[in-house]
Amino acid sequence: GAGVSQSPRYKVAKRGQDVALRCDPISGHVSLFWYQQALGQGPEFLTYFQNEAQLDKSGLPSDRFFAERPEGSVSTLKIQRTQQEDSAVYLCASSSRLGGAYEQYFGPGTRLTVT
Amino acid sequence: RKEVEQDPGPFNVPEGATVAFNCTYSNSASQSFFWYRQDCRKEPKLLMSVYSSGNEDGRFTAQLNRASQYISLLIRDSKLSDSATYLCAVNLGINDMRFGAGTRLTVKP
Numbered sequence: 001g002a003g004v005s006q007s008p009r010y011k012v013a014k015r016g017q018d019v020a021l022r023c024d025p026i027s028g029h030v031s032l033f034w035y036q037q038a039l040g041q042g043p044e045f046l047t048y049f050q051n052e053a054q055l056d057k058s059g060l061p062s063d064r065f066f067a068e069r070p071e072g073s074v075s076t077l078k079i080q081r082t083q084q085e086d087s088a089v090y091l092c093a094s095s096s097r098l099g100g101a102y103e104q105y106f107g108p109g110t111r112l113t114v115t
Numbered sequence: 116r117k118e119v120e121q122d123p124g125p126f127n128v129p130e131g132a133t134v135a136f137n138c139t140y141s142n143s144a145s146q147s148f149f150w151y152r153q154d155c156r157k158e159p160k161l162l163m164s165v166y167s168s169g170n171e172d173g174r175f176t177a178q179l180n181r182a183s184q185y186i187s188l189l190i191r192d193s194k195l196s197d198s199a200t201y202l203c204a205v206n207l208g209i210n211d212m213r214f215g216a217g218t219r220l221t222v223k224p
Contacts, residue, residue, distance in 0.1 A: 013207065026200040033212070042119075042202050042214030056210040091158060099148040104156035 002026070002108035006092050012113045013082045021077045023111045031095040033104060034067055034077050038088045046090075049075060050098055064065030082114045118142065119205050121215035129223055132193050136218045138203030139172045147206040148179055148186045152199045153217065159202055162188075193222045 008101045013019050025032050030048040030051055035043035036059075045059040060067070064083075069075040079086055089111050093104035121138045126132050140148075148165035162171065165177040165186050176189040186203055200217040205211045 028167050035214075040216070043215045045213065048210040056208075060213070077218075086141040097174065099209050100211045101209070103164065104212065107160065108158050110130075 004092055004094050004105055006090075008110060009024070009027075009108060010111050012036060012112075012115060015114055016081050018078065018080045019082055021079075021090050021112070023075045023077070023094075023107060024095065025073065025094030026096075026105060027073075029094035029096050029105075031100075031101070031102075031104075032069060032074070032097060033093045033095075035091040035093065036061075036088045037091055037109070039046040041104050041107070043091050045100075046077070048100060079112075082112075084114050085097050087112055087114045117209060119203060119213045119215040121201075121203055121218050123216055123218060125219040125221055126224060127221045128193055129212055131191060132222075133189065133191050133209075134220060134222075135187055135189045136201055137185050137187050138174075138202075138215050139183075140203075140205040140213075141184070142205070142207050143181075143184060147204045147209060147212075148177075149204040149212075150186075150188050151202040151204055151214070152173075152175055153202055154199050159214075162201070178189060190220075195222050195224060198222045 032047040032049040037043045037045040048056040054062040064080045091109045092107045150162040151159040153159040167179040200216045203215045
């Protein structure tokens with residue numbers, strides 16, 4: 001079946017603009033994660049959803065970052081007033097199991113460049 | 116100390132060589148461990164889970180050492196197509212997985 005999809009694949013934003021990144025998880029997957037990956041680093045946890053509930057947002061770097069999953073499937077990560085340090089690849093992952101202790105399947109990511 | 120640490124490499128090995136990577140973790144309560152493979156400019160893909168008793172999948176062997184808090188990945192008879200970055204992942208709490216920075220492997224002809 002279809003894997004995790006993300007859009008857009010690439011986004012260039014001017015500093016101060018707002019951006020919205022979309023994630024379509026694997027159908028039926030209850031858990032959804034957002035990660036930020038800087039060049040040469042591993043993915044850094046941002047936030048976790050169990051169905052529509054955001055159970056953990058401890059990794060969001062500032063209050064400019066906001067994520068939602070209103071119907072328990074598609075999720076959107078919004079970054080307000082983008083800064084240059086927000087430039088990174090934003091990865092979405094989903095899992096059929098509850099919580100973060102199980103295999104996760106990643107989407108192709110959105111590469112965000114803030115100029 | 117970082118929560119999950121890996122030797123960044125790069126490891127440059129000839130085809131057919133055996134290569135091993137280690138990954139250390141800080142939380143002794145961690146229960147789940149994984150190895151992911153990430154090709155350049157692609158997403159991480161699950162390579163294998165790591166079980167307490169150790170496990171093997173073809174040329175790949177993963178082991179867990181709880182006492183010393185590390186996991187390892189051994190690749191035997193390495194192929195050109197094994198060239199990638201290998202990320203270890205450890206669950207730190209109920210909801211989050213932490214990744215190492217990755218170890219880069221280049222297999223040369």
